Amino acid sequence: MSGAAHNPGADLLIPADTPLHRAAPQCKVAATALCVLLVACTPRDIFWPYLGYGLVLAAAAYTAQIPAMTLLRRLVVEIPFVFFVVLLPFLATGPEVRVLGVPLSIAGLESAASIVLKASFGLLATGVLAATTPLPEVITGLERLRVPKIFTAVASFMVRYVEVLNSELNRLRTARACRGGDPRWLWQARDTAMCVGALFVRAFERGERVYLAMASRGYEGSLPTTLTGEPATGTAWLTAFAPPAVFAALTATAWATA
Amino acid sequence: MHIPDGFVNAPVSIAGGVVAVAGLAVCSRNLGPSLRDRDIPLAGLAAAFFLVLEAPIFPIGVGTGGHLLGGTLAVALLGPWLGPVVISVVLVVQALFAGDGGVTALGVNAVNMALIPAVVGYPLILGLRKLLPRTKTWVAVSCGVAGFVSVAAGSVLYSLEYAIGGATAVPAGTVAVTTIGTYSVIAVFEGLVTGLIVAALLRLRPDLVRVGRHLTRASA
Numbered sequence: 001m002s003g004a005a006h007n008p009g010a011d012l013l014i015p016a017d018t019p020l021h022r023a024a025p026q027c028k029v030a031a032t033a034l035c036v037l038l039v040a041c042t043p044r045d046i047f048w049p050y051l052g053y054g055l056v057l058a059a060a061a062y063t064a065q066i067p068a069m070t071l072l073r074r075l076v077v078e079i080p081f082v083f084f085v086v087l088l089p090f091l092a093t094g095p096e097v098r099v100l101g102v103p104l105s106i107a108g109l110e111s112a113a114s115i116v117l118k119a120s121f122g123l124l125a126t127g128v129l130a131a132t133t134p135l136p137e138v139i140t141g142l143e144r145l146r147v148p149k150i151f152t153a154v155a156s157f158m159v160r161y162v163e164v165l166n167s168e169l170n171r172l173r174t175a176r177a178c179r180g181g182d183p184r185w186l187w188q189a190r191d192t193a194m195c196v197g198a199l200f201v202r203a204f205e206r207g208e209r210v211y212l213a214m215a216s217r218g219y220e221g222s223l224p225t226t227l228t229g230e231p232a233t234g235t236a237w238l239t240a241f242a243p244p245a246v247f248a249a250l251t252a253t254a255w256a257t258a
Numbered sequence: 259m260h261i262p263d264g265f266v267n268a269p270v271s272i273a274g275g276v277v278a279v280a281g282l283a284v285c286s287r288n289l290g291p292s293l294r295d296r297d298i299p300l301a302g303l304a305a306a307f308f309l310v311l312e313a314p315i316f317p318i319g320v321g322t323g324g325h326l327l328g329g330t331l332a333v334a335l336l337g338p339w340l341g342p343v344v345i346s347v348v349l350v351v352q353a354l355f356a357g358d359g360g361v362t363a364l365g366v367n368a369v370n371m372a373l374i375p376a377v378v379g380y381p382l383i384l385g386l387r388k389l390l391p392r393t394k395t396w397v398a399v400s401c402g403v404a405g406f407v408s409v410a411a412g413s414v415l416y417s418l419e420y421a422i423g424g425a426t427a428v429p430a431g432t433v434a435v436t437t438i439g440t441y442s443v444i445a446v447f448e449g450l451v452t453g454l455i456v457a458a459l460l461r462l463r464p465d466l467v468r469v470g471r472h473l474t475r476a477s478a
Contacts, residue, residue: 033354033361036354036361037361037362039263040263040360040361040362041268041362108428111265111428115262115263115265118262118263118360119262119263119360122263122353122354122360122361123355126354126355130355148286150286150289150293150298150343151286151343151346151347153298153301153302154298154301154302154305154343154344154347155302155305155347155350155351156302157298157299157301157302157303157305157306158302158303158305158306158309158347158348158351159306159351160302160306161302161303161306162306162309162310164306165303165306165307165310166310169310190454192451192454193451193454193455193457193458194454194458196311196451196455196458197454197455197457197458197459197462198458198462199307199310199311200304200307200335200455200459200466201459201462201463201466203303203304203306203307204300204303204304204463204466205463206303207299207300207302207303207304208296208299208300210299210303211295211296211298211299211300214299215295215296219295220295
């Protein structure tokens with residue numbers, strides 16, 4: 001049996017004692033969400049605002065003592081998801097440029113660049129959040145922001161157990177490999193499905209055990225208020241909203257000059 | 259199918275957001291009375307399960323990662339109200355922490371992947387369950403069919419959304435052809451895997467399969 005889920009998001013968290021680490025989670029969560037949204041609102045064909053976003057994020061990372069390489073390494077996770085953008089310059093229509101004799105659509109290139117940049121800056125912003133805030137605190141922040149209980153409750157169990165399930169899956173695959181199982185082809189999908197089915201049963205049975213453990217400790221459908229955080233002060237909110245304000249100014253200027 | 263930021267325009271994103279929030283509000287309202295204390299840890303574990311599963315870790319065939327969308331599996335196992343809630347939590351976490359799908363496109367993505375299985379897939383499972391013989395195999399088959407139809411419907415809806423509010427210079431026709439083409443293959447895979455997982459679960463723990471409860475009740 002695996003260990004208990006004690007330290008979710010530990011690989012992203014960079015412990016330190018900085019103003020960003022100490023800030024109230026609800027302020028950080030709200031500010032990060034706003035920043036990501038505002039980056040996503042940048043016009044497609046304008047690229048200078050990203051320089052400003054980068055500077056703000058660099059300042060935040062510097063304050064929080066996050067090594068630049070750690071933050072940049074986070075971008076690796078997006079590779080499979082933004083991979084399809086390489087098709088855009090070929091599929092889009094309109095004026096074209098020739099690169100090595102291959103015609104590429106300018107509008108397609110712009111779309112591709114803007115999709116990759118938006119995803120990257122979104123990840124850098126959430127990277128700062130994840131590096132300064134343990135995931136359970138992120139959930140507390142969401143709860144204080146009045147996100148309905150059912151969502152935060154589901155999310156808090158999810159972040160606590162995703163690593164446990166990952167290692168459970170690895171054990172299942174090791175066990176399968178030891179027995180010569182190596183499903184690769186579509187006609188072997190049954191092996192994969194059995195493995196996933198077993199993982200689901202194990203996940204659910206763990207859920208049942210967790211519920212019984214919680215019930216025996218007095219759980220009655222909601223977590224005690226001591227775990228749900230404290231309200232943030234006005235000053236904290238003002239400070240937290242400084243970076244999104246800069247982002248908003250950049251986006252607005254970009255739209256005004258577009 | 260995870261739409262990135264900047265692929266559809268603001269009106270479509272906002273409309274998607276409104277529909278998603280309304281749909282999820284309906285879900286959580288209907289959930290209220292029927293939700294037992296123990297359902298919350300179970301739903302959380304299911305969400306973790308889908309997050310693990312959605313990482314492209316199952317190599318199937320050459321060059322394609324098996325990337326299950328899981329929406330139909332979620333409604334088949336958790337019901338039409340809890341399923342979309344679980345999948346949308348997974349979508350939010352993927353968008354924020356994995357760069358999979360845009361934050362502005364979250365609403366549209368939630369409609370395509372969390373709500374479609376509940377409004378298309380779940381009634382289909384119930385309908386097929388009435389028509390087909392009451393055996394485990396046929397319940398698994400109807401879940402598989404519903405998985406296929408949900409993903410196909412999602413890809414059609416996605417193409418429609420792009421045709422209404424596409425924000426890149428790729429013609430809507432091209433997007434529709436490539437999306438529906440690619441996703442009809444993915445939908446076959448999704449249907450197959452959904453059916454096989456449901457079949458495996460019906461064998462291992464039939465009580466966990468919500469749409470198969472009538473089987474155990476009948477035989478008990």
